[in-house]
Structure formats: structure tokens, C-alpha cells
Amino acid sequence: MSPRPPSAPPRLAGYEFEKLLGSGGFADVFLYRQARPQRRVAIKVLLSTVLDESVRRQFDAEANVMAQMSTHPSIVTIHQAEVSGDHRPYIVMEYCSRPNYGVRFRKERITVAEALRVGVQIAGAVETAHRAGILHRDIKPANILVTDYNRPALTDFGISIVAGQGNDVEDSQGMSIPWSPPEFFTDPPRADVRSDVFSLAATVHSLLAGQTPFERRGQRNTASDLIHRISSEPLPPLQRPDVPAELSRALSVAMAKDPAGRYDTALAFGRALQQVELSLSLPVTQMDVLDERGSTAPHHGEDDELDAHTRIRKVATVDPETGTRPGSKRRLDPYAGVAPALAPSAGGYQPSASAPSTSAVSAASASAASASGASASESTLLRPAGALPSAASPPPAPADGAEDEERTGTPAWPFVTLAAVLVIVLGVGATLGVRHFLIPEPEERATTDINVVADPAANPDPPRDIELQVIAPDGGPGEPGKVRVSWQIPDTLGEDDFFRVQWAELPSNYQEFAAPKDVYGQYSTVIDIPPQQAKLCVTVQTLNRNGGASQVVEKCLNGG
The missing domain is CATH 1.10.510.10 (Transferase(Phosphotransferase) domain 1)
Structure with a gap:
């Protein structure tokens, strides 16, 4: 069987579809161009075939969690979460164009x-x-x-x-x-x-x-x-x-x-x-x-x-009238992203090692102003490279050898250029020698092509030795009992394989219990027991994300 084909990209108002970015077990990620504001965004769309309510809850929870966390500079930003016209939930995220x-x-x-x-x-x-x-x-x-x-x-x-x-x-x-x-x-x-x-x-x-x-x-x-x-x-x-x-x-x-x-x-x-x-x-x-x-x-x-390289920012609040920080309201730090030297120390910010404090900047400016005889404003004025000095500034002293150069008429730059060339040649030669004699050649690694359809996968082997253990025969009024289903992992289980656990042959009005449960990286799970059924059997099957499926293995309660 071939891998699952990607779903059709949904038509979203204000977004223009560009291409598929990737596919997962329950969702596809597409690249769209947003009209207003104009930017490219990655949109994660849940598959329309996903009927498991727990997966939908996880998808919604992901949007809420990432929105809560996405103000962090090292967490992907979430822009929006909605449901498309064909009833598929989607999340609009920051598009990261570089390879992950x-x-x-x-x-x-x-x-x-x-x-x-x-x-x-x-x-x-x-x-x-x-x-x-x-x-x-x-x-x-x-x-x-x-x-x-x-x-x-x-x-x-x-x-x-x-x-x-x-x-x-x-x-x-x-x-x-x-x-x-x-x-x-x-x-x-x-x-x-x-x-x-x-x-x-x-x-x-x-x-x-x-x-x-x-x-x-x-x-x-x-x-x-x-x-x-x-x-x-x-x-x-x-x-x-x-x-x-x-x-x-x-x-x-x-x-x-x-x-x-x-x-x-x-x-x-x-x-x-x-x-x-x-x-x-x-x-x-x-x-x-x-x-x-x-x-x-x-x-x-x-x-x-x-500590100087760790910014632990608190969420600060300031009362607009008194300037105090009551505990009843909270807003994001207004100085986030501002140079640490400008952020107030009372807010709990720690300036980085490379950012001097405001007082240190003031002291340095004053010292420089007094040493040069210039005013305070003159000492902090930024000039482009090559700008002329002020009239109060003394002319620069001639560099070493300048008087000799003027006296003899022989320029010094040829000798400086020759010395620089010699230094570069010696440095490159030493580097090549060290790499050749001391550093081993890196091991060549095999690479894999990206976005190439995988070869058809063989069907995985079925699980072995299924066991059923009733851990709650009766959960009380209106609450079903529970059974733990466990099995032995087959020796040929692949990295992308998982298991599907499901009650077999339930009446049509038992849809709540008939939904399959997919289990990843584990060899047991707990499921609810359908009430008022004389014969109950559980099926376990090995699946993979390429569409492969093993034989269905069945185990019944009461030794059936």
C-alpha cells in the first residue's frame, strides 16, 4: 500500500493556497499567502476523516497552548485558529522557511x-x-x-x-x-x-x-x-x-x-x-x-x-493612576524587546553582560565629555563614518612614519601590503596543515531525498498474546466499567507502527463504545466496557502511517 495522499487544501477567506508543506498522522500543513496583512503563513489542517473526539480535543488544545506560549522568541507564533467551511479545524502559524x-x-x-x-x-x-x-x-x-x-x-x-x-x-x-x-x-x-x-x-x-x-x-x-x-x-x-x-x-x-x-x-x-x-x-x-x-x-x-545570560522576565502590571503593581490585573511587559539598559530595574529585568546600566552610560558620557572639553550633547552625538570633527577638536596627530614619508617621498603602503600578504599566506598554510595532519576527515553520511513518495510498505505483523483484565466491573450509576487490554509487541514492529484497539460487533446504538482507539509506543491501554452485552470481544491490529495493516487479532471476555 502507498502512503496516505494529502487532503485537499481548504478554501479559506483571505488566504491563497500555494503548496503542501508536509503531512502527519492526523493533519496536513499547507503554505498559504495571507492577503491582509500580506505575509506567507503555514496552516495546519485536521483531516476530515478523523472522527476520534480525543484527537479533535488535542488539536484544539494545541492551538490554545501554542497561542499562550507563542510570545516566547523560541516558540512558533500562532496567528489564528478557526474551522473551515468544510468543518475542518485549522491553525494559522508563523511560516519558517528554512529546513527544520x-x-x-x-x-x-x-x-x-x-x-x-x-x-x-x-x-x-x-x-x-x-x-x-x-x-x-x-x-x-x-x-x-x-x-x-x-x-x-x-x-x-x-x-x-x-x-x-x-x-x-x-x-x-x-x-x-x-x-x-x-x-x-x-x-x-x-x-x-x-x-x-x-x-x-x-x-x-x-x-x-x-x-x-x-x-x-x-x-x-x-x-x-x-x-x-x-x-x-x-x-x-x-x-x-x-x-x-x-x-x-x-x-x-x-x-x-x-x-x-x-x-x-x-x-x-x-x-x-x-x-x-x-x-x-x-x-x-x-x-x-x-x-x-x-x-x-x-x-x-x-x-x-x-545569570547575566539568562533573562527571566516576570509578567508585570502597572496601575495607570498610581504607578503601582496590583495583583488583580496582569498585562505583558511593555519593555519586551527593548535593550536591557533601558528597562526599569524594578520590573525584575536582568540586563545582559554586554548592556551597561543607565547610570554607567551616563557616567561614561560625562567622563568622555570632560576629557575632550566638549559639551554633554556633543559627547553623545553619533556621526557617520568619515564625518568631520568639530571646530573645538584638535587636528589629529600624524601617524608614525608620516613625517618621514613626507620628507623622503617614499610611500609606506607597499611594505604594509607585503606584510599583510605574508601574514595571510602563513595563516592559511598553518590552517591547512592542521586540518590535514590533526583533524580527521568527517564521515560521509548517506542522505535521503525530501518529499519523495516512499516505496509501498509491507503489512506489519499482528500483536501477540492479548490479555484482558477487568479493573472496574461496574463504574457506578451511569458510568461503565473498565478493562485493561495488553499484548506482546511483534518482533518486526517498525518505528512508525502503532496499534488499534476496538470492540467487535457492537449494536448500532453503541457508537460511543465502538470507536477505535489508536495506541502509540505502548503495549497496553484501558477502554470502557459496553454495558448489557452477553458477549464482548476486543480486536487488536497493528497499523502504520503508510497504510499497512496486519491481521486482526481477537480476544473475548469470559474466555470466549
Whole structure:
């Protein structure tokens, strides 16, 4: 069978369709041109064939969560969410034209500096989501887009949940196995902020390794193989000589099997990556965190240098009459995006290391004015390059050798040019020598074509050894009982395979119980028991996103 063809793009008032950007399990993403204001936007449209109410709820929740988070500079901006004329929900998002990191990490060698920069910036986005009470649960390279300003932007909050519901993730759909933490595959699965820390670290690891963390080249890499390695095998070391030991240690801590051994927060992991940047003498990447709780994370004295590179902004409110900040109203920071030197210190902003304070600027200006004898306004006036000095300014002193040049008539520039050429030649020769003798040639990686229709996929193998366990025979008046359905994963399960669980042969008036339930990355689920039925049988089938389907395996209650 061939992959699912994309759906027809909906006709949307004020938008002109341009092309298909991509397809997923439940939605397509199209490129449109918006008429007013004129811009190109990406529009994610839910498939009209999706009848599962839980998927529709997740789609609506994604729009609400991303709208709440999209003011962050490293989260994709949401413009609008509506329902089309043919009754398909859609989300209008910022269009990121550059290739995402899911495309890039397998096709090119990403530098250590870029991987660290992306990790720090996305850590700020994840920390912001956590402080708002949201777990992402699907952080991976493909969900990190790149804006036109070459800044990473996190997207796809489709399976995010409220942080307090981390022990109730039975209905998870669409999680990506290669970057998922071990607790996602326990029975029952669990999730908390440290689960997102694991996935973010696995993403940084993938950018550096050119493959997923537990993938083995030349070996079988099915979903069951990956789940086994993630749950029980140690993290393989990065085979790159330019990756420092400090970075390998940070990734190992963030990807510990036991959540208690990981960094407690995404902020702490981002700080660890900033520390690696310091040790490599790289520019320390700014990490932005929006804190709606009115308090910042505690830190120790040794973190003071990194504090200068971490903006933790509070949501400030100001009474227009008194100038105070009552707790009953809240609005976004009016100084967001303004240079830190101009933002009020009472608002809780921390200026970056490169931005001097207002008082320091004033003192420096006054000092410069007094030293040159110019007025205060003269000392702060900006002039274009080559502008003439003021009349009060003394003429510039002649450069060294200028008097000799005027006296002898021999220009000095030929000798300066010759010296510069010699320096360049020696520098290029030394660089080529170091690269040839000391740095090994990078391993050539096989690449895959983009937007090429995949070969027809073979039907997957069916699940084995289905078990039914009634965990609530009667849920009470008006509430059905519940049964846990579990099975053994087939050995040939592919990475894109999932399972479909459904009651068999129910009467037509039992539509509420007849809807199928798709299960991703797990081998058990809980479903409601239809009441007043003498014979009840459950079917389980293996499917994949290319349209392949295994034989249906049936198991009945009461030994049927």
C-alpha cells in the first residue's frame, strides 16, 4: 500500500493556497499567502476523516497552548485558529522557511557551537512552558523549526498535557519513540518536567551524532529494539573528537534512566550547556524564560556569570493612576524587546553582560565629555563614518612614519601590503596543515531525498498474546466499567507502527463504545466496557502511517 495522499487544501477567506508543506498522522500543513496583512503563513489542517473526539480535543488544545506560549522568541507564533467551511479545524502559524532540524541533522554535520546554541534557546522555551504548567512530551529535531532570522523555534504542542497530569497519560498519541524517556514505556506510563529534559538532551545528542541516540548503524532499529535500548542500555558515547567531555557529561546526566538522576529543570540543563560554552570560549547564548509565577529559580554564587545570560522576565502590571503593581490585573511587559539598559530595574529585568546600566552610560558620557572639553550633547552625538570633527577638536596627530614619508617621498603602503600578504599566506598554510595532519576527515553520511513518495510498505505483523483484565466491573450509576487490554509487541514492529484497539460487533446504538482507539509506543491501554452485552470481544491490529495493516487479532471476555 502507498502512503496516505494529502487532503485537499481548504478554501479559506483571505488566504491563497500555494503548496503542501508536509503531512502527519492526523493533519496536513499547507503554505498559504495571507492577503491582509500580506505575509506567507503555514496552516495546519485536521483531516476530515478523523472522527476520534480525543484527537479533535488535542488539536484544539494545541492551538490554545501554542497561542499562550507563542510570545516566547523560541516558540512558533500562532496567528489564528478557526474551522473551515468544510468543518475542518485549522491553525494559522508563523511560516519558517528554512529546513527544520529533523531534515538537517541527518544530512549535514552540525557544529558543536550550533548544537549548544539551539539547546540553550530551546531550553528557555521548554522552561517557560513548564512554568506555565505545560509538558510538551514530543521534543525532537523535526519539531524545532528555523525562523527567517535563523533562530530555532519549538512547535507541535499537539500531545502536551498539564504538568499535574503526568501520571495519567494513557491517551498519549503520536509520541516519537527515538527521543522518548524510559518512563514513557512503563505500565502505566509517567511524565513530568524531567521527561522533557530527557527529550531535549536526546535532541541535542541527535544533532551532534547525525542519528538518534539509541540507533545502531548496520543493525535492526525497530520500535521494539529502540524501546529496549532506551529502557535498559547505557547512552552510547558521541564519536566526535570535537565534542568536549563536559558536554558528554551534561547529556548523560540529562538522559539518565531514572528521572531522579536528571537535571530537575530545563533551566538547569540550559545552564549546563551555557557552562560548556564558557569552557570552550564560545559566546554564551542568551536564554529567555517568561515566569508568570512572580519568582525566579534559586541559584548559587557560581552561577552569577550565567545569570547575566539568562533573562527571566516576570509578567508585570502597572496601575495607570498610581504607578503601582496590583495583583488583580496582569498585562505583558511593555519593555519586551527593548535593550536591557533601558528597562526599569524594578520590573525584575536582568540586563545582559554586554548592556551597561543607565547610570554607567551616563557616567561614561560625562567622563568622555570632560576629557575632550566638549559639551554633554556633543559627547553623545553619533556621526557617520568619515564625518568631520568639530571646530573645538584638535587636528589629529600624524601617524608614525608620516613625517618621514613626507620628507623622503617614499610611500609606506607597499611594505604594509607585503606584510599583510605574508601574514595571510602563513595563516592559511598553518590552517591547512592542521586540518590535514590533526583533524580527521568527517564521515560521509548517506542522505535521503525530501518529499519523495516512499516505496509501498509491507503489512506489519499482528500483536501477540492479548490479555484482558477487568479493573472496574461496574463504574457506578451511569458510568461503565473498565478493562485493561495488553499484548506482546511483534518482533518486526517498525518505528512508525502503532496499534488499534476496538470492540467487535457492537449494536448500532453503541457508537460511543465502538470507536477505535489508536495506541502509540505502548503495549497496553484501558477502554470502557459496553454495558448489557452477553458477549464482548476486543480486536487488536497493528497499523502504520503508510497504510499497512496486519491481521486482526481477537480476544473475548469470559474466555470466549
